[in-house]
Amino acid sequence: FCRVVDVTLHADASTDEVYAQLSLLPENEEVVRRMREATEDGSGGEDGETVKQRFARMPHMFCKTLTASDTSTHGGFSVPRRAAEDCFPPLDYSQQRPSQELVAKDLHGTEWKFRHIYR
Known part of the structure; x- marks a missing residue:
């Protein structure tokens, strides 16, 4: 063991x-x-x-294959609610349309910006 x-x-x-x-x-x-x-x-x-x-102390993580709508300027970054609650900073629900910008850097150093929204 x-x-x-x-x-x-x-x-x-x-x-x-x-x-x-x-x-x-x-x-x-x-x-x-x-x-x-x-x-x-x-x-x-x-x-x-x-x-x-x-x-x-354990890192919270989830896996998602990105779709075109995740990276478009019209849509939002769609993830399961539990994953969002575990991994992302909390949304400000006092806003009319709660959202926040998330920035991720891939293995090649490219920054990807996403708008995390609650629907």
């Missing part, structure tokens, strides 16, 4: 292939045995606050 201690996301600029580099730490068999026992009897589970803190 191994524990994942680090994840680094990469992309190859020549092929646009994305991949992840994982750093693993071998687990001692005794540690694995104690973890199994704690899980089975319910005594070693993490409390809700510990789980929240662990997930708060």
Whole structure:
């Protein structure tokens, strides 16, 4: 057994292939045995606050294939609501038409500007 201690996301600029580099730490068999026992009897589970803190440090991400309407000046950048709430700064809902400009840089250094709107 191994524990994942680090994840680094990469992309190859020549092929646009994305991949992840994982750093693993071998687990001692005794540690694995104690973890199994704690899980089975319910005594070693993490409390809700510990789980929240662990997930708060994790990057939020989603994958989307861009469409012509995403990059047009007439439309908006359409993403699932959950992804938008997890990944983007919050929209100002006091505006009549809540929106914000998002700027992303691709692997080749080109900046892409999108208008994130709520519909």
